Amino acid sequence: DEVDGIGVARLRDAALEAATLGSEVVGDAIDKPVEVETKMNATDLVTKTDKNTEDAILKYLRREFPDHMILGEEGGYVGNPDSDFLWCIDPLDGTTNFAHSFPSFATSVGLLYKGQVVAGSVVEFTGGPKCWGMRTYAAGRGLGATCNGDAIHVSDRSTVQESLLVTGFGYDHGEAWAMNMEFFKHFTDVSRGVRRLGSAAVDLCQVALGITESYHEFYLKPWDVCAGVLMVEESGGKVTTLQGDDYTVFSKSMIASNGKVHGEMLHHMKPKVETLSVASELRDLWFVP
Numbered sequence: 367d368e369v370d371g372i373g374v375a376r377l378r379d380a381a382l383e384a385a386t387l388g389s390e391v392v393g394d395a396i397d398k399p400v401e402v403e404t405k406m407n408a409t410d411l412v413t414k415t416d417k418n419t420e421d422a423i424l425k426y427l428r429r430e431f432p433d434h435m436i437l438g439e440e441g442g443y444v445g446n447p448d449s450d451f452l453w454c455i456d457p458l459d460g461t462t463n464f465a466h467s468f469p470s471f472a473t474s475v476g477l478l479y480k481g482q483v484v485a486g487s488v489v490e491f492t493g494g495p496k497c498w499g500m501r502t503y504a505a506g507r508g509l510g511a512t513c514n515g516d517a518i519h520v521s522d523r524s525t526v527q528e529s530l531l532v533t534g535f536g537y538d539h540g541e542a543w544a545m546n547m548e549f550f551k552h553f554t555d556v557s558r559g560v561r562r563l564g565s566a567a568v569d570l571c572q573v574a575l576g577i578t579e580s581y582h583e584f585y586l587k588p589w590d591v592c593a594g595v596l597m598v599e600e601s602g603g604k605v606t607t608l609q610g611d612d613y614t615v616f617s618k619s620m621i622a623s624n625g626k627v628h629g630e631m632l633h634h635m636k637p638k639v640e641t642l643s644v645a646s647e648l649r650d651l652w653f654v655p
C-alpha cells in the first residue's frame with residue numbers, strides 16, 4: 367500500500383503525529399480562560415488556541431513534507447500548489463464546545479492524494495471538567511481504522527428505528543439549515559434519538575466507533591471531514607452526499623453511516639433536499655485548490 371512511493375502506513379503515522387502534536391496545544395489550554403473573537407457571525411467563534419494549534423501542526427507537516435500542499439481552517443492554503451498531496455487541518459473542531467469546556471471537540475488532520483483521502487487522524491477530547499479524557503483515532507486507506515490503537519468497526523444496527531443518530535448545524539442559518547431542523551424533528555420521531563454535539567470530526571469518529579449509526583450535515587468544509595470520512599469508510603461504513611452522489615471532502619452535503627441504515631436515511635432526506643432552491647448549488651464543490 368503506497369501512494370506516490372510513500373507507504374500509506376507512514377502517511378497515517380504522520381497524520382497521527384500531527385494530530386497528537388496539535389492536541390497537546392489544545393490540552394494545555396483546556397479549562398483556562400479563553401479569549402474569543404468572532405468570524406462570520408456572533409456564533410462563529412475563534413480563539414488563540416485554534417491558531418496556536420494550527421501553527422504547531424503546520425510546523426511539523428512543513429518539515430516532514432516540504433513539497434506537499436496544506437489547507438488549514440485558520441490560515442488557508444500554504445505549500446506547493448503543484449503537489450498531488452493536500453493535507454486538511456482542523457486544529458480545533460468544535461471551538462464553541464472548547465470555549466465552554468463542553469466535551470466533544472477535537473484536533474483533526476487528514477491527507478488527500480489526487481482528491482482522495484488516504485490517511486487521517488482525529489484526537490477527540492471526552493469527559494469534561496474534572497474528568498477529561500482522549501480518544502485517538504487513526505486510519506490509512508486499505509489499512510482499517512483504529513481508536514487508541516485497537517481496530518474499530520461500525521455498528522450492525524440495520525433499521526433507523528433502532529438507531530441513535532447525530533447531526534450538526536453550521537453557522538450559516540439558511541435554507542438547508544432550516545430543512546435540517548425539519549429532519550431533526552422527523553428523525554426524533556422515528557429513531558431512538560438524534561444528538562447534536564458540535565464537532566463534525568467527533569461525530570464521524572463516533573459512527574466509525576459504532577456508537578451512532580448515522581451522521582449528516584450540510585456545508586461542511588474539507589478540514590472538518592477529511593480525517594473523519596476515512597475513519598467511517600475504513601471501519602466499514604459508507605459516505606455519500608445527501609443527494610446520494612459520490613462524496614468528496616469538497617462536497618456541500620454529507621451523510622456518513624454504518625452502511626446498513628444509509629438507504630433508509632437517504633430515502634427520507636434525498637427527495638426533500640432536491641426541492642431546496644439551493645439544490646443545484648449543493649452539487650457544486652468548494653475549496654478545490
Ligand code: IPD
Nearest residue numbers: 459460461534535536564565566
Ligand atoms: C464546526 C463543527 C460543527 C459543525 C460546523 C463546523 P468548528 O467546526 O464541526 O460541528 O456543525 O459546521 O463549522 O468551527 O468548530 O471548527
Ligand code: CA
Nearest residue numbers: 411412439461
Ligand atoms: Ca471554526
Ligand code: CA
Nearest residue numbers: 456459460590
Ligand atoms: Ca471544524
Ligand code: CA
Nearest residue numbers: 439456458459
Ligand atoms: Ca476549527
